[in-house]
Amino acid sequence: MGCCSLSARQAGSAGIGQDEVELLRTGRTRIWSSSEGQSEASLHPKDPAILAETEDTEALWGRTREELANLLITQPISGWEGMHIHSLGEIIWSSLVFLRSYCMEEMRECYVVLFSFHLLILSVDRTKKALVYEGLLPLAGMRLREIVSAISHTFEISGSMIEPRLVCCQNSADFDTWVQRLRHQIQMANAHCPVSPSNNISFLVPCDEEWKKRELMRHLLCNTVLEWEGKPIQHLGRIQYLTTVQAARGCMGDSEERLLVLFPDDLLFLSVDKDRTAITYEGKLPLIGIQVKEKSAVLGRLQFEITGSLTEPILITCSTAEDYEKCLFCLQKPEKVLDPLALQPPPIIPKKSWRHQ
Incomplete structure (x- = not known):
């Protein structure tokens, strides 16, 4: 336990x-x-x-x-x-x-x-x-x-x-x-320490240890995520990986702390308020609609870029080599050759694919 x-x-x-x-x-x-x-x-x-x-x-x-x-x-x-x-x-x-x-x-x-x-x-x-x-x-x-x-x-x-x-x-x-x-x-x-359903967030974020990741996964599935949209988080499947990253939207966007949560079919972005008391929904991207590219040209930075038809480029910076490698492993899927007759209609564009505060 x-x-x-x-x-x-x-x-x-x-x-x-x-x-x-x-x-x-x-x-x-x-x-x-x-x-x-x-x-x-x-x-x-x-x-x-x-x-x-x-x-x-x-x-x-x-x-x-x-x-x-x-x-x-x-x-x-x-x-x-x-x-x-x-x-x-x-x-x-x-x-x-x-x-x-x-x-x-x-x-x-x-x-x-x-x-x-x-x-x-x-x-x-x-x-x-x-x-x-x-x-x-x-x-x-x-x-x-x-x-x-x-x-x-x-x-x-x-x-x-x-x-x-x-x-x-x-x-x-x-x-x-x-x-x-x-x-x-x-x-x-x-x-x-006044009682709050989320008062343990300050102990879990940043989730830089395995026990923090496990407890934060449980927390997300059992507590309210502010401004949540779409089907319940419990219906997204089992969490594959979770970590804290710095995310910047576009080429000149400011870097902001985000919780990156990977589900079998979706990549979820969450933010934590400055007092570490609440977690807020920031956006969700279907994995089928994104590509991930390594950005290893800058030495000493563990970065990759997320691109896709539903979002402008998002630059992700990891804090540890382990997080970087696991994120790339989970997100870089080998491209499949699709039968044109088996192609499905494009996914519905989510109401909020990414929100920049």
């Missing part, structure tokens, strides 16, 4: 009987079997035992909480992505829990770490005695709800930018500590 998941699945009705759900133990994980696994009623097991035979909440692999905290900030974490862990600030609380999202049956053992403005989720690799990065959730906009069920010591975290998750603590003391401290930090985060 990446930094923060952008899909938000809601729990269904609580009308499932307790007999329909069975909690199966499989080593250090738990499997929930239910005909309607999205329901809160699926929390009720036949066996009310919660987290038997787990390590003491104060230790993991014989280490105390303080020793684990020191390990996190001094040793590399497998699979780590995004901002450096030192930038997250002080560790406020941490413990071993069982965690489950509503779209998964398996309840996994995780080590969860609370910072001032983030919640860090780490999976536990008992074979290697290591912690593996699973995700970093922003506290701003997060909601916490205690779950009353046969499984004690459980609460739910959710939010507009967070997939709902169930957190099962090992005992009542750990549960009380998590609920009290997490609620307090959520209030603090909301006070310093």
